[in-house]
Amino acid sequence: AQSVTQPDIHITVSEGASLELRCNYSYGATPYLFWYVQSPGQGLQLLLKYFSGDTLVQGIKGFEAEFKRSQSSFNLRKPSVHWSDAAEYFCAVLYTGNQFYFGTGTSLTVIP
Amino acid sequence: EAGVTQSPTHLIKTRGQQVTLRCSPISGHTSVYWYQQALGLGLQFLLWYDEGEERNRGNFPPRFSGRQFPNYSSELNVNALELEDSALYLCASSREGLRGRTEAFFGQGTRLTVV
Numbered sequence: 001a002q003s004v005t006q007p008d009i010h011i012t013v014s015e016g017a018s019l020e021l022r023c024n025y026s027y028g029a030t031p032y033l034f035w036y037v038q039s040p041g042q043g044l045q046l047l048l049k050y051f052s053g054d055t056l057v058q059g060i061k062g063f064e065a066e067f068k069r070s071q072s073s074f075n076l077r078k079p080s081v082h083w084s085d086a087a088e089y090f091c092a093v094l095y096t097g098n099q100f101y102f103g104t105g106t107s108l109t110v111i112p
Numbered sequence: 113e114a115g116v117t118q119s120p121t122h123l124i125k126t127r128g129q130q131v132t133l134r135c136s137p138i139s140g141h142t143s144v145y146w147y148q149q150a151l152g153l154g155l156q157f158l159l160w161y162d163e164g165e166e167r168n169r170g171n172f173p174p175r176f177s178g179r180q181f182p183n184y185s186s187e188l189n190v191n192a193l194e195l196e197d198s199a200l201y202l203c204a205s206s207r208e209g210l211r212g213r214t215e216a217f218f219g220q221g222t223r224l225t226v227v
Binding site for chain 1: 113116143147153154155159160167168200202204206212213214215217218219220221223
């Protein structure tokens, strides 16, 4: 069965520090991969997506993610976190002709 | 271009009542997804509609139901409301893309409180 795992429920980082949020998916075929961000009480906004090609993708707000087929991972990174990055982050996968599957989310706290 | 719109934004219901939530997808989008996000929990998949048909449903009791209309808008109905149904209900839409390449666009959600 298809699934998406975000191992870290909650992460706290200092402002200016680097960030990496983990995402692993399970399935044999290469999926389409996404990262979304959710501010409190709001809907989800797309940060970036991977369909094919270069495995390092750039997104909005200075985020990037790298697809690693051998590890079935699509980790989200940012070199320097800003206080405004505090939010909930969701990884998602899409298989052709199928539905979107979302991870359980990682809550990011940024401390001064 | 208008985004995904959901109505109402907030509502309060009493246990045992019934509620209908509405979602209008982005123009040209044929798929609509419904998710429940209870406090402290992730996105729980409820329903997926595409071209007017229910394609899949999550692990929710039958009192959660919905439909998609010919204009691709959708309704989510919840009968016999329980306290634990209190949550943010999110709707997302997507279009059929070349080689299946598409993305989900989310509405702002409906905050349901059951008292």
